[in-house]
Amino acid sequence: MSADRYSVFSLLREALRxxxxxxxxxxxxxxxxxxxxxxxxxxxxxxxxxxxxxxxxGAKKVAVVERGWxxxxxxxxxxxIIRSNYLLPGNVPFxxxxxxxxxxxxxxxxxxxxxxxxGVLNLFxxxxxxxxxxxxxxxxxxxxxxxxxxxxxxxxxxxxxLDYANARFPILGGLLxxxxxxxxxxAVAWGYARAADRLGVDIIQNCEVTGxxxxxxxxxxxxxxxxxxxxxxxxxxxAGNSSRVAALAGLRLPIESHVLQAFVSEGLKPFIDGVxxxxxxxxxxxxxxKGGLVFGGDIxxxxxxxxxxxxxxxxxxxxxxxxxxxxxxxxxxxxxWGGVMDMSMDGSPIIDRxxxxxxxxxxxxxxxxxxxxxxxxxxxAHLLARDEPHPVGxxxxxxxxxxxxxxxxxxxxAQPNLH
Amino acid sequence: xxxxxxxxxxxxxxxxxxxxDATRHRPTDGGAVPTAAWSDYVYLRDNPAGPHKxxxxxxxxxxxxxxxxxxxxxxxxxxxxxxxxxxxxxxAS
Numbered sequence: 001m002s003a004d005r006y007s008v009f010s011l012l013r014e015a016l017r018x019x020x021x022x023x024x025x026x027x028x029x030x031x032x033x034x035x036x037x038x039x040x041x042x043x044x045x046x047x048x049x050x051x052x053x054x055x056x057x058g059a060k061k062v063a064v065v066e067r068g069w070x071x072x073x074x075x076x077x078x079x080x081i082i083r084s085n086y087l088l089p090g091n092v093p094f095x096x097x098x099x100x101x102x103x104x105x106x107x108x109x110x111x112x113x114x115x116x117x118x119g120v121l122n123l124f125x126x127x128x129x130x131x132x133x134x135x136x137x138x139x140x141x142x143x144x145x146x147x148x149x150x151x152x153x154x155x156x157x158x159x160x161x162l163d164y165a166n167a168r169f170p171i172l173g174g175l176l177x178x179x180x181x182x183x184x185x186x187a188v189a190w191g192y193a194r195a196a197d198r199l200g201v202d203i204i205q206n207c208e209v210t211g212x213x214x215x216x217x218x219x220x221x222x223x224x225x226x227x228x229x230x231x232x233x234x235x236x237x238x239a240g241n242s243s244r245v246a247a248l249a250g251l252r253l254p255i256e257s258h259v260l261q262a263f264v265s266e267g268l269k270p271f272i273d274g275v276x277x278x279x280x281x282x283x284x285x286x287x288x289x290k291g292g293l294v295f296g297g298d299i300x301x302x303x304x305x306x307x308x309x310x311x312x313x314x315x316x317x318x319x320x321x322x323x324x325x326x327x328x329x330x331x332x333x334x335x336x337w338g339g340v341m342d343m344s345m346d347g348s349p350i351i352d353r354x355x356x357x358x359x360x361x362x363x364x365x366x367x368x369x370x371x372x373x374x375x376x377x378x379x380x381a382h383l384l385a386r387d388e389p390h391p392v393g394x395x396x397x398x399x400x401x402x403x404x405x406x407x408x409x410x411x412x413x414a415q416p417n418l419h
Numbered sequence: 420x421x422x423x424x425x426x427x428x429x430x431x432x433x434x435x436x437x438x439x440d441a442t443r444h445r446p447t448d449g450g451a452v453p454t455a456a457w458s459d460y461v462y463l464r465d466n467p468a469g470p471h472k473x474x475x476x477x478x479x480x481x482x483x484x485x486x487x488x489x490x491x492x493x494x495x496x497x498x499x500x501x502x503x504x505x506x507x508x509x510x511a512s
Contacts, residue, residue, distance in 0.1 A: 243466035254462040256439070257491070302437040305468040305492045310420045312433035345462045401462040402455070414461050417437055 004198075006110055025190055026070075026197035031204050034230035035063045037384055038222060040209050040245060041237040042066025044075035044185075044370065045362055047192035047203070048377020049237060049384070051109065054199035056378070057385035062201045065224060067208040067241075071189035074239045077307075077339035078370040079262050079296050081275050081286065083120040083180035084145055087136045090395030090407035091348060092143050094375055097392045099145075099179060101374030111191030113183050114289070119274035120180030123155070123162075123324075125169040129279055133175040140177075148176040159276065163326055169280035180275060182286055188373060212249040212359070219249060219359035235360040235384050237376075240305065240340025242363035249356055254345040254401045255364055256416040258299040261309035263317065263336040265328070267291035276324070283320035292334060295321060299341060299367070301417040309338040341366055343416035348407035351379050351389070352398040360384055361398060366419055420494045425501050426481040434479035440464055441472040441486045441502070468492055474502060 004010075004023055014021055037053060039046045042064045053059040066072075082102050084095040101108070102115050124130045137147035151173045156164060164171050193203055204226070211223035212234065221230040238245045240257050272287040285295035297317035300309045314336065322329055344350060344364030349372065354361050362380045365372060375392065382390035389396070400406055401414075412418040420432040442465070446456045468491055475485045484502035489495065 241468075243464070244468055247465075252459075252463045252465065254464070256464050256466050257468075302489075303439075303466065303471055303473065303491045304494065306494055310432055310494070312431075315433075402458040404453070415439075417439065 006112075025194040026203050029063070029202035029204050031063065031065070031207060031224065031226050031229050032202065034061075035202070036061040036232045037063075037235065038229060038231040038233070039064045039235045039237055040222065041073075041239065042070050042193075042203060042205065043073045043237065043239055044189055044192065044373040045239070045365075045376045045380070046237040047189060047196055048373050049235060049362070049380040050201045050203075050377075051192045051196040051199070052378045052381035053385060054196055054201050055108075057381055059381075059385060060200065062196075063204055063229070064196070064201060065204045065207045065209060065222070065229070067206075069205050070193050070203065071186050074339045074341070074369060075185055075189045075373070077262070077337050078185055079284065079286070079294050080182045080185045080370060081120065081180070081284065082115070082183050082371045083177055083275070084371070085120065085122065085136065085140060085147065085175065085177045085180065086409065087139050088348075088407050088409050091409055092139065092145070093392040094379070094396065095372065096143065096145050097378065098372050098375030101378065102183060103179075105183075105188075105191075105374060109191045109195035111187060111194060113187040113191050115183045116181045117179050118181040118286075119176055119178045120277070121150070121155070121158070121174045121176045121274060122277045123171050123174040123279045125172060125280045127172075130172060137175050146177060146179050148178065150174045150176055161271070161325055161327055162276075163324060166323055169323055182275065185370060192377070209245060209248065212245075214249060214356060218357040231358075233358050233360065233384055235362060235380060237362040237380065239363075239365065239369060240342050242342040242361070246354070246361065246363075249354070249359055251354055251356070253361075253363065254350075255342045256303050257305055258301065258341050258343050258417065259304040259306060259309050259338040260296065260299045260341050260367060261313055261317070261336055261338045262294070262296035263314075264288070264334050265293040265295075265331045266334050268293065268331065278320050278324040281316070281320035281323070283317060283324060285321065285324075293328065293331065299343070299417065300338075305340055307338050307340055309336075341369075343419055345401055345414040345416060346406035346408045347410045347412070347416075347419035349376070349396050350398050351376065351383060351393050351396045353383070353387070354398065366416075422475060422485070422487060422496060423499055424477050424480055424483065425485065425499055426483055427477065430477070430480055434477060436476045436478050438474040438476065441474045441505070470497055
């Protein structure tokens with residue numbers, strides 16, 4: 001066991017030494033002139049990719065370059081929900097792989113990510129919606145994922161404070177995934193960064209990519225604000241800025257960037273155990289360990305890189321919350337934030353090679369990037385290391401739109417502002 | 420965010436619906452055969468960080484279709500025109 005491994009003994013040792021022996025969790029690496037693999041984007045997905053590349057695929061010279069600082073992007077701007085209650089063949093195995101990785105994450109990276117499987121309950125409010133959830137639950141159980149259909153009595157016993165007398169949107173029941181829950185978003189970024197760093201990955205912060213060098217049709221390096229870096233392979237994991245960075249290599253993507261707002265209330269005593277979603281509108285809520293209600297709703301619905309939203313969506317989210325649980329009406333909102341989402345045209349992600357040799361893409365995470373973090377990293381690492389898709393990510397291809405093979409989870413087609 | 424509608428003046432964004440990029444042009448071949456031009460039109464986007472020409476519908480006002488030029492980094496509105504006028508000007512040129 002190396003000296004910088006976190007454990008109950010290291011906690012005890014530092015407690016007795018006045019907390020003087022802790023080292024930085026990762027090195028502040030300076031860019032070298034060349035790497036085997038460069039990951040552009042030091043968010044959850046980029047760091048997870050680097051970690052799995054080093055830990056499972058034995059990659060040696062790997063760097064993550066990040067424009068700002070680790071954890072300053074969307075991984076620090078979300079509502080921390082993890083779940084795998086998906087419907088379609090392209091998504092179900094992928095998100096279940098992610099769920100299984102969450103379950104072993106803290107042991108894998110030796111970091112407390114506060115993974116808490118408190119359950120995710122999707123409520124339904126009409127017969128048609130119940131049928132849709134029965135179908136979704138069956139699809140999940142057929143593929144070995146836990147799903148439980150609750151009737152109104154069961155939901156009422158679990159969450160007595162919801163508004164069951166709502167004339168317009170009566171709560172008839174819900175689909176429960178008990179293994180779903182939440183994880184601490186910052187700890188996920190820091191934990192992956194530390195674990196990757198321990199395996200020799202260079203994490204280069206404050207290093208914005210300003211160009212992608214292409215020689216004879218092959219991507220061979222990047223220009224950055226800290227100099228040019230050569231690379232054997234380049235993986236883009238840039239979340240909201242996917243289109244901008246891909247444009248440096250002359251690529252257009254089936255992606256629009258939209259802003260998604262989320263909210264935290266003042267701290268309250270614990271009363272919401274798991275994650276609850278309101279089926280009659282887009283609203284989801286959980287309670288953090290500090291007691292704040294964490295909730296969100298739809299994207300603002302128009303292209304934006306602003307990292308801030310507008311009032312109509314705030315109003316809509318609060319209306320949905322009030323329709324679901326009128327008791328939160330007197331709770332004060334503490335803060336809210338907006339993250340830039342790379343909304344793909346079918347609402348599902350893309351992990352694939354690009355038409356340019358040596359350039360790989362991990363993008364299109366829409367609302368769902370956080371829960372996907374471990375599997376996204378694993379699949380992208382597999383693709384970068386082996387040049388073929390990971391078995392659970394074979395349908396998440398870039399050319400699926402042109403081929404008519406979209407993974408249209410929400411069934412709203414090529415309208416990113418409706419996903 | 421407020422949008423200065425050509426007909427109604429400065430109005431709140433919740434009066435409008437968004438349709439997306441106004442610079443794309445539908446191929447004119449009827450679409451019986453799938454082509455690269457069609458998949459580009461339906462799926463690919465420039466998605467710029469900066470000025471962006473986009474279609475907005477003033478459904479709670481004059482019901483006009485507008486072409487709004489907006490900076491996607493700041494939400495600043497740089498210009499508004501009737502979509503009809505934009506289309507006529509394009510066809511004339």
